[in-house]
Amino acid sequence: DAGVIQSPRHEVTEMGQEVTLRCKPISGHNSLFWYRQTMMRGLELLIYFNNNVPIDDSGMPEDRFSAKMPNASFSTLKIQPSEPRDSAVYFCASTPGTEAFFGQGTRLTVV
Amino acid sequence: DQQVKQNSPSLSVQEGRISILNCDYTNSMFDYFLWYKKYPAEGPTFLISISSIKDKNEDGRFTVFLNKSAKHLSLHIVPSQPGDSAVYFCAARSGGGADGLTFGKGTHLIIQP
Numbered sequence: 001d002a003g004v005i006q007s008p009r010h011e012v013t014e015m016g017q018e019v020t021l022r023c024k025p026i027s028g029h030n031s032l033f034w035y036r037q038t039m040m041r042g043l044e045l046l047i048y049f050n051n052n053v054p055i056d057d058s059g060m061p062e063d064r065f066s067a068k069m070p071n072a073s074f075s076t077l078k079i080q081p082s083e084p085r086d087s088a089v090y091f092c093a094s095t096p097g098t099e100a101f102f103g104q105g106t107r108l109t110v111v
Numbered sequence: 112d113q114q115v116k117q118n119s120p121s122l123s124v125q126e127g128r129i130s131i132l133n134c135d136y137t138n139s140m141f142d143y144f145l146w147y148k149k150y151p152a153e154g155p156t157f158l159i160s161i162s163s164i165k166d167k168n169e170d171g172r173f174t175v176f177l178n179k180s181a182k183h184l185s186l187h188i189v190p191s192q193p194g195d196s197a198v199y200f201c202a203a204r205s206g207g208g209a210d211g212l213t214f215g216k217g218t219h220l221i222i223q224p
Binding site: 004033035041042043044045048055056074091093098099100101102103104105 | 145147152154155156157160163200210211212213214215216217
């Protein structure tokens with residue numbers, strides 16, 4: 001298995017634009033997580049899904065953030081409209097129930 | 112409110128010596144603890160874990176100790192090697208595996224030759 005795959009690796013966008021981050025979890029893993037890493041706050045859990053169903057989105061910072069998991073092999077995190085303070089590295093992770101496996105992350109820069 | 116705390120942002124250790132990374136937590140519902148290692152421009156990778164029913168878990172050069180009464184865990188690396196230089200994250204989980212991991216802010220370990 002290729003591991004958790006995220007795209008794009010880097011994204012630079014202008015303030016106000018819509019940004020969509022994508023994630024393909026490891027096949028067979030039934031839980032998927034979106035994390036955001038910043039210098040100030042470290043790794044923050046934004047939302048997680050169990051069997052494609054959102055369980056806890058209390059970490060999503062604002063209504064501008066939304067996440068979907070239409071099937072077991074794909075998830076998106078959307079920011080609309082984006083703001084400079086959204087600049088961070090966004091990680092997707094999946095787990096079969098023990099440790100979580102992370103993708104390489106998407107570095108988002110909003111200018 | 113930080114539920115998992117790593118109070119040392121960085122740690123410098125000589126090659127061959129022991130590295131000890133510390134982590135404290137506040138949520139008594141946490142029942143599983145993990146350490147992750149992260150290199151620049153990569154995602155965190157799982158290193159070692161421990162269940163709350165144990166107080167020690169060893170895997171090669173890496174040993175994790177858990178003190179439940181003190182809500183403290185530590186990662187020992189011995190002997191330390193240059194490739195161990197990375198950021199180490201402590202993480203904790205409750206709910207039997209279905210819940211997300213709560214991470215500390217990380218400790219940057221630097222192994223000096």
